[in-house]
Amino acid sequence: MGVNEPGERSQLTSENASDSRTYRTIDKPADTPESDLLSPTESEFLNAGAGERNHDDSNKQPKQSSIWGVVWILLLGEFVSHADGTITFASAGRISSEFNALPDANWLATAYSLGVCAAMPMYGKLSDIYGRKNILLLAYSFFGIGSVLCGIGVQMWHVVLGRAVMGLGGAGMATLAAIIITDIVPRRDIATWRAYVNIASTLGRAAGGPIGGALTDLVGWRWLFTGQAIFIAMAALLTILKLNISREPHLDNQEEPASSKSKLARIDFIGTFFLSASVVSGITLLDIGGKKFSWTSPYTISLGVASLVLLIAFVLTEAFWAREPIFSLRILRQPNVIASYLVMTFQVLAQVGMMYTIPLYFQVTGRASTSSAGAHLVPAVVGNAVAGIVAGVFIKRTGRYRGLTIVAGLIAAVTYILEYFRWNGNTNWWESLYIIPGGIGTSIAQAASFVSMTSRLEQSDIAMATSGIFLLSQVGVSASITANNAALESEFKNQLQRKITGEGAEHIIERILSDVSYINQLTGNLREIVVSSYVQGLKYTYVFSLISSTLASISGLMIRNHQL
Secondary structure, eight states: OOOTTOOOGGGOOOOOOOOOOOOEOOOOTTTTTGSOOOHHHHHHHHOOOOOEEEEEOTTOOHHHHHHHHHHHHHHHHEEEEEHHHHHHHHHHHHHHHHTOOOGGHHHHHHHHHHHHHHHHHHHHHEEEEEEEHHHHHHHHHHHHHHHHHHHHHHSHHHHHHHHHHHHHHHHHHHHHHHHHHHHHGGHHHHHHHHHHHHHHHHHHHHHHHHHHHHHHHOOOOOHHHHHHHHHHHHHHHHHHHHHHSSOGGGGOOOOSSSOHHHHHHHHHHHHHHHHHHHHHHHHHHHBBBBBBBBBBBBBHHHHHHHHHHHHHHHHHHIIIIIISSSSSSGGGTTTHHHHHHHHHHHHHHHHHHHHHHHHHHHHHOOOOOOOOOOOTHHHHHHHHHHHHHHHHHHHHOOOOOOHHHHHHHHHHHHHHHHHHHOOOOOTTGGGGGGGGHHHHHHHHHHHHHHHHHHHOOHHHHHHHHHHHHHHHHHHHHHHHHHHHHHHHHHHHHHHHHHHOSTTTTTHHHHHHOOOHHHHHHHHHHEEEHHHHHHHHHHHHHHHHHHHHHHHHHHHHOOOOOOOO
């Protein structure tokens, strides 16, 4: 798999290939011995002090210890930001109930997603203008301030606002970690180092639920956010003290430091507004469509039209008027970029559908508690972490990534096929392990598509391209939850209406559709009807994930192995 196309010779697969990227070194006086100089990465990131930079020989590679010195600083922020999601899921009911606003519990997650999507497009370009370290600290500041707002909120809208501010920071924490890694490691090694970051993210997601539930019961939900603020402050302090980037790789041709005014003039405010507003409108549409408002209501239609019009305005702005676009459309014309975006997006659609429905399945069919149902996700999480490392090692040793983007979706498809045919309401422990291929396939697709995306890009374009792929992933999360929830509820309701008839049937169906705990109280024939109906509804979600995963593999066929 991943064989080069005829006429192409991948530098990745060459024994003596060296990464074409250049690393910063410190200018040395004529009488300074070469051996007295630090390695490129050490001089750039680990308190080597200020100094101008020369382009070093491209055969020089940063030391593993130097890269670890950078990556471990990023891991704490990655852990906290990904733990936040499952922490919020675990405590949302308690938080909203305290303010007598249980129907608005979903806004704790929605507000965060809106903040992420609004800010995600900006971070790549802003880090090009103001520097990776400065913008990473800005992201930490947003996340920390938002956490404090949540912790001290005295009304529900205070907490929701805090969640939106946290989302502004979370977008940058995820994006900047990926961008910094692409800055400091050879492209052949990107997947390996991204896998380590993915482990921190995975551990955060796995630990967030139990930690959130336990702390909510022991000391109250406010300490969940106060604790996150403390950890983010620690991450920011580590960044200030240890992550020393005196000049940025993209400023090589800039002889004089730009003034604050000239930097501000480089920001594409109009394009940023159009893109952020378009995405926020679309995410809001996905969140409320079919729930608070019908899909044909004037409100949802207006949101859809607004999202489309704003997106067209963004494209026109970037194509014709922006001096320095927030996202240059020419990136989409580069080899492998669109295909990589498609692979990542389709695989996110498939994976999120699986992760969203698994706890629901075991809660309904096995009366599992929230923590027990969440524990059934662990096999997929473990498969995700291990496969990421294996994929990274494979790419590093062979230089091939195209084949991985193709087989990843096929591997994940095994999970969705097994779920469809074997998960019929009485799943045992061994059959619960069927989700492992889904985690493996997603991790492989993420690693390979990220390398594929960067394989032919100029270094100056990678930050913007990374913001784009992360934005699409976030949109994919919201789209997947909406699509799977709509498919599940529609078929579940249809099944119940056919099987439950007579006096009081409508009231019973309404309670079944709105409360899982009510389903768990049912017994006898009624419970069998409800469980079988729910299982039938879930089968539509498995089909959705299977189609998405297959489309990811088909998209991988458009990718080609190229010289870096």
